[in-house]
Amino acid sequence: MAIRTFCLSLAAVATLSNSASAALKHLYTFNDGAVTDSVGGANGTLEAGAVIVAGQLTLSGGGQFANLPAATIGINAYTKTTLELWVNAAPASNNQFTMAAAFGRHGNAGAGAGEDANLGYDYIMVQPTRGAGELFSRAAITDGTYSEETGVNGSILAGTGQKYLAVTIDSSAGVDNTTLSYYINGALIGTANGTDDLADVGNAVAYLGKSVYANDPYFTGSINEFRIHNDVLTPAQIAASSTAGPAGLAGPTLTINRDTGAVTLSNQQAAIQVFSYSITSASGGLNPASWTTVAGHFDSAGNGSFDSNDAWSTTALTKTAITEEEPFGDGGAEDGGTLGTVTFSTNGGWIKSFREDVAITTQALINGVPTTLIPDIKYVGNGGQPFKRSDLNFDNVINGNDWIVFRNNNLVALDPNLSDAQTAALGDLNGDGVSNFLDFRVFQADFDAANGVGALSALVGAVPEPSSFAIGLSAVSALLLSGRTSRRRTTV
Ligand SMILES: [Ca+2]
Ligand SMILES: [Ca+2]
Ligand SMILES: [Ca+2]
Ligand SMILES: [Ca+2]
Known part of the structure; x- marks a missing residue:
């Protein structure tokens, strides 16, 4: 009976975690100087000399565009979508049919397809400028070519400065029933209904600044940010987005990826001369073995990319502290390194832990004066959430699998070389270096909070225990009676 109860609760947890929430799926801010999708990982490429200037994709015409991985994005798998763009259409685009964003395919004239290779087919377009006599903008979807479009025309954009464009497309009402709405600067311009479903959109190309029509001019201007949602934002959400604006350029920031352990120090604003840094973690969440030091790698002794x-010189390289500096008075330039981006670790530099206690201090030259500069710290990944204490296998659920890890390491001597961040994953939840009854109480509280009062007792009672744990439970009593406490080792 107890086993059955527990299985039901696991199924309930699985249902919760599988209910995909409507959300922002892809985000291109261009603020890191690349066509990086910071949400969905569908990174794009700069083509034909396209550049990013001050966080904006900047297209000067003549074939420049950003190429996005259309199949990876897979917009035709959505039943609803919202596209958001901050666009500045240059006067040079006036009188031209251009596309700031386009998903779809080019015409296929071969193999009996009977299509015109110069035309675009099965596309979604955000068209900031149109041809002579039609100087308005437009957003449209089609399951054929231009003559089948369902779209809405808006005001003239070229030469009017940065505009926020939003297009919502809803194909959830059934086959051949799609509603498209077009907003400029948060205000609804119009809504159209037609038979052009999202599922009909081609998945061959996704462009920023290039048309799916072969002979259309390339968009001239800049795109500050591009977002793709798999839902229809409400008018209130779009108005709020318009008010909030695109993401600004970030100052010095230490970014820690929970999923990969990657650690990066970056600065999107004007370059800063940094001449030392100190990164610490009281729980020992740093991994020297996966750390690339400035010394010998990014300095004059290395590739010079930072300095x-x-x-x-590296003055500390341990799990609790990593510090480096440009030595003063060594006859060097004394001007530190130019930040930029320094990638300390692409994998495993941060040790997975429920504790997020990394701190950083840098010394920088600000207007030529040595100044203490404290970067922001940003944890990303794991769905935007810290790992849960007692989720020992880091899958965001506290269940029987975590219990097995806990049980197998409880009252077992842990490797004294492990830091608190590492022993926590073995069940030392209070960070005293041993996994004992005190940790059991913490685990039990977390387990029951996640699965219901008495859930752990039900599980332990239901699962045949190896004899080692039976012994362990006896030892727990002995531990409590002896009142023994343990504090071991310095953490390095
Ligand atoms: Ca930007
Ligand atoms: Ca230097
Ligand atoms: Ca777990
Ligand atoms: Ca402990």
Whole structure:
């Protein structure tokens, strides 16, 4: 009976975690100087000399565009979508049919397809400028070519400065029943209904600044940010987005990826000369073995990507502290390195843990004066949530699998070389270096909070226990009676 109860609760948890929530799926801010999808990982490429200037995709015409991985994005798998763009259409685009964003395919004239290779087919377009005599903008979807479009025309954009464009498309009402709405600067311009479903959109190309029509001019201007949602934002949400604006350029920021352990120090604003940094974690959440030091890698002794004219020295490289500096008075340039982006670790530099206690201090030259500069710290990944204490296998559920890990390590001597961040994953939840009854109480509380009062007792009673744990439970009593406490080792 107890087993059955527990299985039901696991199924309930699985249902919760599988209910995909409507959300922002892809985000291109261009603020890191690349066509990076910071939400969905569908990174794009700059084509034909397209550049990013101050966080904006900047297209000067003549074939420049950003190419996005259409199949990876898979917009035709959605039943609803919202596209958001901050666009500045240059006067040069006036009188031209351009596309700031386009999903679809080019015409296929071969193999009896009977299509015109110069035309676009099965597309969604955000068209900031149109041809002579039609100087308005337009958003449309089609399951054929231009003559089958369902779309809405808006005001003239070219030469009017940065505009926020939003297009919502809803094909959830059934086959051949799609509603498209077009907004400019948060205000609804119009709504159209037609038979052009999202499922009919081609999945061959996704462009920013290039048309699916082969002979259309390339968009001239800039795109500050592009977002793709798999839902229809409400008018209130679009108005709020318009008010909030695109993401600004971030100052110095230490970014820690919970999923990969990647650690990066970056700065999207004007370059800063940094001449030392100190990164610490009281629980020992740093992994020197997966850390790439400035010294010997990014300094004059390495590839010079951070500091080309000074040799740095590493003054600490442990799980609790990593510090480096450009030595003063060594005859070097004394101007530190130019931040930029320094990738300390692409994988495993941060040890997965429910504790997020990393701190960073840097010394920088601000207007030529040595100044203490504290970067922001940003944890990303794991759906935007810290790991839960007692989720020992880091799958965001506290269940029987975590219990097995806990049980197998409880009252077992843990490797004294492990830091608190590492022993936590073995069940030392209070960070005293041993996994004992005190940790059991913490685990039990977390388990029952996640699965219901008495859930752990039901599980332990239901699952045949290896004899080792039976012994362990006896030992727990002995531990409590002895009142023994343990504090071991310095953490390095
Ligand atoms: Ca931007
Ligand atoms: Ca230097
Ligand atoms: Ca778990
Ligand atoms: Ca403990």
